[in-house]
Amino acid sequence: MTGRVWFITGIARGLGHSLAQVALERGDRVIGTTRDGALPGGLSKQDLEVLPLDLGDPASIKQALASAYALHGRIDVLVNNAGYGLLGPVEAASDPEVRDIFNINLFAPLAVIRHALPRMRAQGCGHIVNISSIAGIAPAPGSGIYAGTKAALSAISYALSQEVAPFGLWVTAVEPGAFRTEFLSSRSILRTAAHIDDYAATSGRAVDGLLCRDGRQAGDPRLAALAILEAVEAEEPPLDLLLGSDALRRAQARLDHLDDDLRRWEDVSRSTDLPETA
Numbered sequence: 001m002t003g004r005v006w007f008i009t010g011i012a013r014g015l016g017h018s019l020a021q022v023a024l025e026r027g028d029r030v031i032g033t034t035r036d037g038a039l040p041g042g043l044s045k046q047d048l049e050v051l052p053l054d055l056g057d058p059a060s061i062k063q064a065l066a067s068a069y070a071l072h073g074r075i076d077v078l079v080n081n082a083g084y085g086l087l088g089p090v091e092a093a094s095d096p097e098v099r100d101i102f103n104i105n106l107f108a109p110l111a112v113i114r115h116a117l118p119r120m121r122a123q124g125c126g127h128i129v130n131i132s133s134i135a136g137i138a139p140a141p142g143s144g145i146y147a148g149t150k151a152a153l154s155a156i157s158y159a160l161s162q163e164v165a166p167f168g169l170w171v172t173a174v175e176p177g178a179f180r181t182e183f184l185s186s187r188s189i190l191r192t193a194a195h196i197d198d199y200a201a202t203s204g205r206a207v208d209g210l211l212c213r214d215g216r217q218a219g220d221p222r223l224a225a226l227a228i229l230e231a232v233e234a235e236e237p238p239l240d241l242l243l244g245s246d247a248l249r250r251a252q253a254r255l256d257h258l259d260d261d262l263r264r265w266e267d268v269s270r271s272t273d274l275p276e277t278a
């Protein structure tokens, strides 16, 4: 099936840009958003509409979705892609820093979904793709708050997929590892304003290790976009789509840890049931 209509947030650069490019090459129509509505370099105007969207402004989200439906009357693939990172130990993150990142990485995608779902449900087919992160499955020191936004997005995607399946809708949470976009640059990653020396060996070390990988990440954004396209076109799309061998390694390590805790603490876990339910 070609001729689908995609709605993709954050196509100015990075994964969103690659995804718009790949969908256009596939013969689909794309409605992409940038902060100012300007056409990003490297994308052909043919079959592409660019809308302004300020993810921090609920009215802007409502307007962008209304404009998208006014353009093509449908959205077949809704991609919540735009987002940013916050680095620093959990204790150092201020309340406004936490609220800001949850606003952009979680509340904005939820608002996008809420505005689209009534039309998508009525349509009886479609796919919601939420760009989460491997951090949401296997959080690391130094990026716990960012991981929290992505864990919430993945968890909500999982529940949502079960709720909307009867309407013919699919939901996929994409969990990439490190991809060579500008995500690790100061354009996309904020540091907590507060700094706590006591976390140098944990959060500090992890953050240094992460930032020195900028420009050397193994993941190719174009290949990520092609993988997402493959998932969208699959007869049985995945609920979770991990991207990158680093993502696979981190997820497996997390599963092993969970499995270990489950087995070692199984008796204690079972001991909390009321006796009559045994």
Ligand SMILES: NC(=O)c1ccc[n+]([C@@H]2O[C@H](COP(=O)([O-])OP(=O)(O)OC[C@H]3O[C@@H](n4cnc5c(N)ncnc54)[C@H](OP(=O)(O)O)[C@@H]3O)[C@@H](O)[C@H]2O)c1
Pocket: 009, 010, 011, 012, 013, 014, 015, 016, 034, 035, 053, 054, 055, 056, 081, 082, 083, 084, 085, 104, 131, 132, 133, 134, 175, 176, 177, 178, 179, 180, 181, 182, 183, 184, 187, 188, 217
């Ligand atoms: N690259 C990775 O290693 C990686 C790994 C896991 C998950 N991810 C996720 O993948 C998604 C895309 O990231 P990327 O790698 O493509 O990074 P990127 O190159 O930094 O691109 C981020 C995109 O999000 C947009 N954006 C960020 N904050 C925004 C805001 N407040 N309002 C509107 N637009 C905003 C940016 O627009 P501007 O250009 O206007 O800033 C840009 O288009 C993000 O959700 C990220 O968390 C990335």
